[in-house]
Ligand SMILES: Cc1ncc(C[n+]2csc(CCOP(=O)(O)OP(=O)(O)O)c2C)c(N)n1
């Protein structure tokens with residue numbers, strides 16, 4: 459039985475049991491009430507089997523008679539030998555006055571083993587990419603729409619050139635870019651010395667990178683302040699696999715807990731998680747987990763006393779703030795101590811580096827650390843600001 463016949467059987471049964479009316483059944487099957495009654499009659503007499511079409515396995519009424527078919531077949535094998543269905547159908551009409559569709563000719567030839575039906579080409583799920591140019595090609599591995607390099611050398615932040623295939627002009631261009639990069643990095647270094655309070659997150663990120671250095675894996679979170687660590691050279695990933703980056707729309711707290719797993723997997727590497735206070739509070743039950751499982755990691759809380767990302771989105775809407783500020787400010791240092799971790803609160807930029815050094819040392823001694831850094835909630839990375847504005851203006855050309 460076909461699926462359609464099975465469905466019909468179910469509806470017939472429902473109609474018999476008076477759970478639906480005949481009108482409703484007919485409507486659901488998309489047939490007339492009269493036809494529904496006819497089917498119901500057959501169902502009563504023969505059950506499900508009664509619903510099977512009487513034409514099943516019988517030759518079609520429009521079938522060509524055997525004599526005519528043989529005549530055509532003879533011609534196809536003699537005067538039209540070797541012709542494909544289309545040509546054979548044309549020639550049969552032209553020479554013999556026999557009108558027969560190319561499809562019928564095709565079917566006859568297939569039945570006689572004289573023609574092979576074409577199999578439909580499968581669509582490629584992963585089409586091949588276009589061939590690439592060979593010479594002077596720049597293989598861009600990380601890019602940005604923002605004019606990071608103000609010297610006019612383009613918008614690429616980290617590019618890698620395939621040096622075997624470079625055109626001769628590339629030599630001077632490469633020097634130019636290397637110089638621009640140097641200037642840019644010096645500019646960021648100066649910018650990350652910014653003093654004053656509240657602390658600018660870029661400074662925390664920069665100093666973290668310097669203090670923890672190589673042999674470190676950074677586990678990212680997805681708050682607005684944590685974003686500073688996504689941008690090089692504020693934070694430079696110094697190791698292969700040196701960062702556990704959040705995927706699109708990560709669950710907040712994924713990094714806070716994930717850092718424990720990462721440490722257990724790679725105990726020889728320094729493991730640090732940069733997290734917002736919101737994300738931290740979603741998974742702060744994993745503070746004792748780190749102690750219990752022997753995972754001496756550092757969590758640096760970028761404390762804005764708010765769900766900063768969401769708050770900024772609300773600010774752009776220009777209406778009101780709702781459910782984004784933490785009016786109760788937990789004492790994260792007390793919490794750290796309660797769970798046998800090292801804990802410090804940092805409110806002044808001069809405290810950042812020594813606190814990071816102590817946290818790292820504590821980890822080396824086998825104890826997890828939590829640094830609660832009070833940061834400026836309104837200082838957002840340029841890329842984030844632009845991204846947020848673009849989201850409000852989706853017609854811009856690169857969205
Ligand atoms: C479980 C979950 N809820 C909501 C979000 C959406 N979201 C992304 S960032 C963010 C706010 C993050 O706040 P916080 O961790 O304090 O970082 P801040 O933006 O203040 O730097 C929210 C609500 C999310 N990613 N995951």
Ligand SMILES: [Mg+2]
Nearest residue numbers: 734735762764
């Ligand atoms: Mg926050």
